[in-house]
Amino acid sequence: DSGVTQTPKHLITATGQRVTLRCSPRSGDLSVYWYQQSLDQGLQFLIHYYNGEERAKGNILERFSAQQFPDLHSELNLSSLELGDSALYFCASSVTTGNGYEQYFGPGTRLTVT
């Protein structure tokens, strides 16, 4: 158990819908990262927040957005869902930002868009 929690574990929804994925980082970790894992793209970095502020963006679609709240939990919002958005979404946390700080991954949320 990494100490990172993600809810829900599974999510099935229809195209065009909007969903929210939630992540609680390890106690004391200020950085939260979101990754998408699909069969054809592998693990792709989406976005990074540090202590409530966005720090880096990766291959994140405009239909996707995220935020980190004062209690440090984070939410990833996916809207106008398409079949291709079906994937595993992982959240990771680390004590701070930058190289050398181990990222701990949560168990993931499996999103299925039908």
Next chain:
Amino acid sequence: GESVGLHLPTLSVQEGDNSIINCAYSNSASDYFIWYKQESGKGPQFIIDIRSNMDKRQGQRVTVLLNKTVKHLSLQIAATQPGDSAVYFCAEGGNTGKLIFGQGTTLQVKP
């Protein structure tokens, strides 16, 4: 552009043998590399990391080797056990902390 790739999609080894998983990276400016293990149905789990000012680092039954000349990274697992069966990813750490992952190598351990 930036990319981290793995040479082989699947590696099959006999229990007790040593395993070597390879990775090539393209960004010569990268200064931090990590190996992750992902078991079925779970999130990636940190194994070991190495900075670019090192060429070797050892952990418990694992060793990471870094060859900056040819931009190559490898993970060696000693005395491979059935519990080592998983997908292994190398990743490159950026200044912002974001990780760029390779495609992954599946390690199968035969009893």
